[in-house]
Amino acid sequence: MKNLNFSFELLAHSGKSRxxxxxxxxxxxxxxAFMPVGTLATIKGVFVDDVKLTGTEIILGxxxxxxxxxxxxxIEKFNGIHNFMNWQKPILTDSGGYQIMSLSxxxxxxxxxxxxxxSHIDGKKIILSPEKSIKIQKSLNSDILMxxxxxxxxxxxxxxxxxxxxxxxxxxxxxxxxxxxNNEKALFGIIQGGLxxxxxxxxxxxxxxxxxxxxxMGGLAVGEKQDDMFKILSETVNYMPKNKPRYLMGVGTxxxxxxxxxxxxxxxxxxxxxxxxxxxxxxxxxxxxxxRNSEFKNDKSPIDEKSNIRNINLYSKSYINHLIRSxxxxxxxxxxxxxINFYQQFMLEIRKSIxxxxxxxxxxxxxxxx
Amino acid sequence: MKNLNFSFELLAHSGKSRxxxxxxxxxxxxxxAFMPVGTLATIKGVFVDDVKLTGTEIILGxxxxxxxxxxxxxIEKFNGIHNFMNWQKPILTDSGGYQIMSLSxxxxxxxxxxxxxxSHIDGKKIILSPEKSIKIQKSLNSDILMxxxxxxxxxxxxxxxxxxxxxxxxxxxxxxxxxxxNNEKALFGIIQGGLxxxxxxxxxxxxxxxxxxxxxMGGLAVGEKQDDMFKILSETVNYMPKNKPRYLMGVGTxxxxxxxxxxxxxxxxxxxxxxxxxxxxxxxxxxxxxxRNSEFKNDKSPIDEKSNIRNINLYSKSYINHLIRSxxxxxxxxxxxxxINFYQQFMLEIRKSIxxxxxxxxxxxxxxxx
Numbered sequence: 001m002k003n004l005n006f007s008f009e010l011l012a013h014s015g016k017s018r019x020x021x022x023x024x025x026x027x028x029x030x031x032x033a034f035m036p037v038g039t040l041a042t043i044k045g046v047f048v049d050d051v052k053l054t055g056t057e058i059i060l061g062x063x064x065x066x067x068x069x070x071x072x073x074x075i076e077k078f079n080g081i082h083n084f085m086n087w088q089k090p091i092l093t094d095s096g097g098y099q100i101m102s103l104s105x106x107x108x109x110x111x112x113x114x115x116x117x118x119s120h121i122d123g124k125k126i127i128l129s130p131e132k133s134i135k136i137q138k139s140l141n142s143d144i145l146m147x148x149x150x151x152x153x154x155x156x157x158x159x160x161x162x163x164x165x166x167x168x169x170x171x172x173x174x175x176x177x178x179x180x181x182n183n184e185k186a187l188f189g190i191i192q193g194g195l196x197x198x199x200x201x202x203x204x205x206x207x208x209x210x211x212x213x214x215x216x217m218g219g220l221a222v223g224e225k226q227d228d229m230f231k232i233l234s235e236t237v238n239y240m241p242k243n244k245p246r247y248l249m250g251v252g253t254x255x256x257x258x259x260x261x262x263x264x265x266x267x268x269x270x271x272x273x274x275x276x277x278x279x280x281x282x283x284x285x286x287x288x289x290x291x292r293n294s295e296f297k298n299d300k301s302p303i304d305e306k307s308n309i310r311n312i313n314l315y316s317k318s319y320i321n322h323l324i325r326s327x328x329x330x331x332x333x334x335x336x337x338x339x340i341n342f343y344q345q346f347m348l349e350i351r352k353s354i355x356x357x358x359x360x361x362x363x364x365x366x367x368x369x370x
Numbered sequence: 371m372k373n374l375n376f377s378f379e380l381l382a383h384s385g386k387s388r389x390x391x392x393x394x395x396x397x398x399x400x401x402x403a404f405m406p407v408g409t410l411a412t413i414k415g416v417f418v419d420d421v422k423l424t425g426t427e428i429i430l431g432x433x434x435x436x437x438x439x440x441x442x443x444x445i446e447k448f449n450g451i452h453n454f455m456n457w458q459k460p461i462l463t464d465s466g467g468y469q470i471m472s473l474s475x476x477x478x479x480x481x482x483x484x485x486x487x488x489s490h491i492d493g494k495k496i497i498l499s500p501e502k503s504i505k506i507q508k509s510l511n512s513d514i515l516m517x518x519x520x521x522x523x524x525x526x527x528x529x530x531x532x533x534x535x536x537x538x539x540x541x542x543x544x545x546x547x548x549x550x551x552n553n554e555k556a557l558f559g560i561i562q563g564g565l566x567x568x569x570x571x572x573x574x575x576x577x578x579x580x581x582x583x584x585x586x587m588g589g590l591a592v593g594e595k596q597d598d599m600f601k602i603l604s605e606t607v608n609y610m611p612k613n614k615p616r617y618l619m620g621v622g623t624x625x626x627x628x629x630x631x632x633x634x635x636x637x638x639x640x641x642x643x644x645x646x647x648x649x650x651x652x653x654x655x656x657x658x659x660x661x662r663n664s665e666f667k668n669d670k671s672p673i674d675e676k677s678n679i680r681n682i683n684l685y686s687k688s689y690i691n692h693l694i695r696s697x698x699x700x701x702x703x704x705x706x707x708x709x710i711n712f713y714q715q716f717m718l719e720i721r722k723s724i725x726x727x728x729x730x731x732x733x734x735x736x737x738x739x740x
Contacts (some may be wrong), residue, residue: 016533040692040693042698042700044698045703047680047700069692069696070692070695074667074668074688074692077668084686084692085689086681086689104497186615220682297440298444300447316448316454318440318444318448319454319456321440322410322440322454323410325440326410326439328412328414329415329703330414330416330417331413332419333415333699
């Protein structure tokens with residue numbers, strides 16, 4: 001009989017980097033894994049069939065966005081996001097915490113009530129409690145749910161960070177209770193603590209006491225330098241449970257991911273491949289290129305000869321440059337799909353190199369390319 | 371040996387409607403044929419591979435747009451539009467006449483010089499002579515070229531229309547000379563004369579004297595009523611040479627095409643499938659629907675069960691409604707591809723019905739649906 005339970009298995013190491021496998025009832029996720037972001041139940045500008053072709057095994061959906069548009073009532077009629085958007089593989093949903101910090105026009109954190117904020121669409125007042133966040137994520141029927149956390153903006157204020165940990169820990173407990181027992185799904189805790197090792201470890205230890213199926217680093221990729229992010233990862237990832245997936249939220253560039261993998265991170269999500277795609281930026285094995293630049297006006301070579309999906313590499317840089325300058329949608333479609341494919345190829349090579357024990361060579365070759 | 375010459379063969383009739391076949395060195399075109407419009411060397415919002423999947427056998431490119439962006443110099447480096455945009459099947463290019471009328475900020479028609487106008491992009495003064503239009507179309511390497519015509523806006527002014535015929539006839543001669551002898555390509559003449567039978571026939575007879583590979587009705591679909599268009603078609607199509615393709619430019623809705631086929635037209639082009647696609651309008655066998663409407667918010671059925679391409683019919687109207695309301699690009703991508711596919715399915719059914727002698731039944735069923 002097929003095992004429908006959520007589980008994580010470590011397969012190999014290369015230094016601190018880990019090769020693993022997450023099993024879910026909707027399919028396997030090879031780690032280190034990159035999750036394209038499907039904010040509003042669509043990976044912007046990419047057909048879901050094409051997302052599959054890139055080898056993507058899990059995508060991310062945004063609770064905050066989906067609760068506002070189209071609203072859970074509609075998604076419930078489809079028994080979740082999978083059927084609504086036609087993506088039958090695993091989905092991870094965030095809790096809404098990060099978007100409340102970054103998008104909503106007004107917010108107040110009330111430990112008991114939850115996050116009180118105004119919708120960025122119509123200004124309507126919304127209260128998101130830890131319980132409500134989990135209820136919504138259950139309605140979305142995601143496979144991996146995230147606890148609601150208080151995600152402060154980038155700050156060096158230890159009091160503010162400590163307070164966020166206190167609230168986030170309390171909310172994490174309440175999320176765990178609301179989540180209940182469900183072996184087919186997973187609930188991940190989110191570590192806060194800014195760039196301070198002691199705070200991070202404090203937050204982590206409190207979450208470990210509650211007990212989660214995976215642990216995420218939150219509150220990074222919020223404007224700090226890459227070196228600062230790498231430093232706090234190097235100081236803290238090792239304290240995260242070895243037998244659970246480790247997820248670095250909202251990260252990042254290929255080199256961000258490469259660095260994080262070297263410290264033992266297993267999962268990533270980021271809007272970069274599609275957001276860059278819409279502005280003409282393409283990721284390649286030679287680095288990032290801006291296809292809007294006039295240097296590409298007469299360049300008949302494809303974006304990236306090594307990466308081919310849906311004949312995208314039949315298109316020349318010259319043609320794509322023309323499409324960008326003409327505001328043609330096809331430019332975004334080509335580059336977004338290419339970028340997601342590149343990200344997945346990049347993760348595939350990371351996984352291969354961990355398996356072969358050649359991760360360090362791969363790391364040295366690409367850490368400064370992006 | 372493969373015959374590379376342009377040729378047209380009539381295969382069947384049903385009433386005045388004609389089933390035919392155009393042969394070109396880049397492939398066959400079954401007629402009645404619909405040509406999606408690739409204004410700037412892209413069918414807006416649709417991958418060229420997907421255009422092929424719809425059964426499209428020929429597309430249209432716009433000389434006016436392409437001469438401005440990216441300019442012929444770049445397209446010449448690719449030996450034409452086919453390689454530039456990765457579409458290896460036939461391409462028809464218009465002459466620029468219609469866009470000069472509808473888009474350019476300032477224009478003066480000088481019989482000797484040509485059309486003198488300002489670019490709608492940067493206001494730069496451009497002179498397009500008949501010779502230059504053909505030279506550009508040769509650079510674009512299109513398979514069917516159109517003569518440069520003076521295309522007046524909708525008017526009842528017979529003097530104005532007569533003058534346009536005089537200029538257009540002169541330019542048609544000059545285009546023919548510039549085109550020279552090239553059996554692998556075709557040059558089509560364009561009939562003017564507004565809604566007046568006598569003027570249309572005068573224009574047509576003058577073009578027949580010059581001799582073209584096909585004949586197009588120009589100056590229609592410029593704001594007149596469908597009945598007026600059908601009336602002038604009914605009065606004049608019969609005078610067009612029987613052994614040459616007959617092309618109605620810039621038309622139209624499915625019912626426009628159905629009516630025109632009933633008078634003996636063979637070819638159409640229109641931006642409607644993609645332009646409608648970007649505003650949420652989908653064509654179906656039950657008629658046109660606006661997927662932005664709130665009635666579709668909870669509608670779990672697909673756009674059109676009969677039409678399936680790239681799994682588009684896995685998407686519910688409810689999901690597409692959500693995408694439209696969220697300004698997600700995927701909405702335009704889905705509906706544009708669907709609409710082109712629907713148009714091609716519609717033409718396929720027209721061709722089948724002419725072959726079976728059941729065109730009149732098909733006509734009665736669909737003439738008032740759109």
